[in-house]
Amino acid sequence: MRARLADADAATGEVGLITPGSIGLFLNPLLLDMQAAERGLVIRHRFAPDHEVLDAVLNNWFELGVTTVRPDDPRLAASEFAEEALELVVPVGEEVREWSDLERIGFVDHPDCHAMASRLLSRRFAGHRDVRGLPLRGFSNQVGLILEPVARGFGFTVIPRYARRAFGKPEAIRVVEWDEPVVDTL
Incomplete structure (x- = not known):
């Protein structure tokens, strides 16, 4: 630009x-x-x-x-713009140590949640790649609204860092920190 x-x-x-x-x-x-x-x-x-x-x-x-997928079409030119980590976001006060904690909390879905959760959670919980078997507690296709049900205690979600940082009630959510971040290149 x-x-x-x-x-x-x-x-x-x-x-x-x-x-x-x-x-x-x-x-x-x-x-x-x-x-x-x-x-x-x-x-x-x-x-x-x-x-x-x-x-x-x-x-x-x-x-x-801007995309998280490197285009392979020869008509497009692409260069690295930024990096963005994926984050497991839970209601404040929730702890996640085991897969059973995620089962107890349930998840809040969004259009990219399954792919993001698979990439992030498979590194932490061997043998558990998919959130499809977890209790569904909500869904939103609006990036600015995904964290509202999490803040209200309905469940967890996996979301990119910039979306979490833009959320207006950071005191109501918590990011579960792990040693190795999963980072998307934009």
């Missing part, structure tokens, strides 16, 4: 950016600051899952996309 804005007249007009929700929550205030500084600029920012990000850029609906 900075390269596109480097031209003198590039600070006017529309720039489209499509991102997954978590990094989008992190970038949105920065994008608004950029737009406020360049009043002729309009930033069109959409949140979408990885496959939609790739499709949108390939179809020229957006100029830039």
